[in-house]
Amino acid sequence: MPGRAEGGKRRARLIATIAAFLALHLPAHAATKADVEAQFRQWLANDLWPEAKQAGISSAAFKAAFADVKLDWDLPDLAPPGFPKAKERKQSQAEFSSPGSYFSEKRLQGLAATGRSLASAHASTLKRIERTYGVPGQVVLAIWGRESGFGRAKIPHPIMDVLATKAFMSTRPELFRRELIAALNILQSGDVKEAEMRGSWAGAMGQPQFLPSSFLKYAVDFDGDGRRDIWNSVPDSLASIANYLSEKGWQGGRDWGFEVSIPGSVSCAQEGPDLARPIADWAGMGITRVSGKAFPAAERSASGMMLVPAGTHGPGFVVTPNFYVIKEYNNSDLYALFIGNLADRIAAGGGPFRGEWGDVGKMLRSDVLGMQKALVAIGYDVGKVDGLPGYKTRRSLGDWQAKNGLAPTCFPAPSLKAKLR
Template identity: 65%
Template sequence: MIRYLVRIIRACLPALTALCLAAWIPHAASAQSRAAVERQYQQWLERDLWPEARQAGVSRRTFDRALASVDLNWKLPDLAPPGFPAPKKRAQSQAEFRSPGAYFAEKRMRSLASTGAALARRHAATLAAIERKWGVPAGIIVAIWGRESGYGSASIPHSAFEVLATKAFMSTRPELFRKELLAALRIVEKGHVTPAQMKSSWAGAMGQPQFLPSSYLEHAVDFDGDGRADIWNSVPDTLASIANYLARKGWVRGRDWGFEVVIPERMSCAFEGMDRSRTIAQWTEAGIIRISGRPFPAHERQASGMMLVPAGIYGPQFIVTPNFYVIKEYNNSDLYALFIGNLADRISYGSGGFVTSWQNLGAMLRSDIATLQRSLEKAGYDVGGADGLPGYKTRRSIGEWQEKNGKRQTCFPTAQMLR
């Protein structure tokens, strides 16, 4: 039996050898290609990046401390290594777009609000001093802190220099990350933090407020008085830096972010957007009331407000203030800004979720929404680009098209409408 097995193995050896070589050769070729890219990276650091860093005021000592031991991280997303096949374009247009309600999971909101309220009480004196200086309410600051890093508890594992150097050298957006890498070098040059302390997300966003390096240079604040703006470890510095960011982006002292409202059925849902603002008094005269039935605050009545219907007639509706759009400077998303506003209200006032529920409309492919957007564009409507995401320009274009064609205005894409 043993001799028989040996004969079989010997007979199969050529085939096994060929299979092993077939498996090994692509790996070896890949390894050779990666080694070549690594050499190009070292040359890029020395011949390309270093001259620009020196011109920006970065010393050779700082440059070497930050980058001498940094290797490329091949596990990061959105890479485009030189000499490799071009990365396939993400099939974002094929991803499903669902009703916005999923963004506001009640269990998560309650947990963040409970923790945020406790932390707001613990840091009340610091937050009061910050609000006096920058005019941004404590609830908004704490809500952003919670959303961005779980109040500092989220893991921020990456070396900022590894992420930024890799993406500046071989990502799909190298110019963006090159700018941020140079900003990171300037942070170290100024002595704010050591390279080892600069931890970031996989996208290069740093510390508890999740600032990119350029935002750190513009907005980070030393509020605890230790001589450096430490957004990684210092709660006062983190909270003050968030407030400074919002204030510099235009936060209007004394104004709210917005109010959930009831829009009468006779009124078009297509009046959405900053360019169609009215005073809140005018919205009231047109029939819009607060969902609570209480009047709008007296100091808000003569100030501007904008209609916001993130799910058209299928969910909560709002009149928002310019401060809503300042929150969007932190993350350019209506849902993000609504998340922050609602979480801030829960933290500050103990309020709950939105009164009107988000209807479940099922899911549509983003490619379907993009098709709808292109159709509206051909008909002369400004949808803000056929990206498969129904922003306010798309929503109001839908409403205007529906009105023009004698249909009920819903201001939101559905599978039925696409058909």
């Protein structure tokens, strides 16, 4: 029948069109792991080796380093060539739900107890470290405990497998390519054998969890054996942490900060390291320590900054520049507060923060991003427009709330989404 014949022609044309589209837009065949492994070996020889050679790596060192290296297909954030692009995962960070969960009291108590014991066991080493670098032993111990459980945590991954895999086929290849070249320099220097060079899935190595580039800059030989060994040597590990903080600007003789009570007359929008003022000035505004103690006399004339990481929904702090030095280790307010609190517990048996962490709304990153864009559109500086509620976003939000007849909370909340467009 004519209708059936015409329909058949249309179907044939449609099939031909689809086939042509697929031929143009899809690879001739789906890549297999064997294909990718072969590409990896070619990449090592033709792409990475010239750069490594230019960086001073010998041919013998290069060949030895990669002799047994394998792609680790179980690592996160991979983008193998020829494979379908992975779906983006939802962002989940403590700042967006309950910051209180970050400060597990059971974990902090356990780390503090172990830290106090190790402070006694390594007292002479820690005293020598503080004399050399100006960083208190309790701060060094707190970072050691947080990063690797005082060197007791299992560090599972051969670091060359991790870095080579991520340099070749991760979502951030350039970052890991630089770290891979740095790792080759470490191996060539003889500080560690490749079999002992282990780290995390993200490429952080040893007890201090240094990336290779940080190792080259900050690792030290503190036990005098001629090697910088952050995998097996406690003195080297502790001194390397202290050297890192010292090089980042640690101010000897100063605290990291103080938990405080902030009166309602002081706006949370005054937060931020760029709004520093003498601690005596903060005290003059009615800000007091929750412990009931006065601010130390040596601190009163020095600079301090307001910190409200959950806005008015959580504890408040006046922090010193040393707080931001700790953030150089891990750029998170909560991380730096964890280290500060743990250090205080190790030194003086302190407890949890007095202020309670409230429910800050379980905001999605996309929601925060929308608020940031709206604030930028009306002239606010929110810092990076990335969906992360940093201090510039928090204080901008607080200022906007005050100017629009709302009580400043300085933190994103679902109730503000409709108001801030």
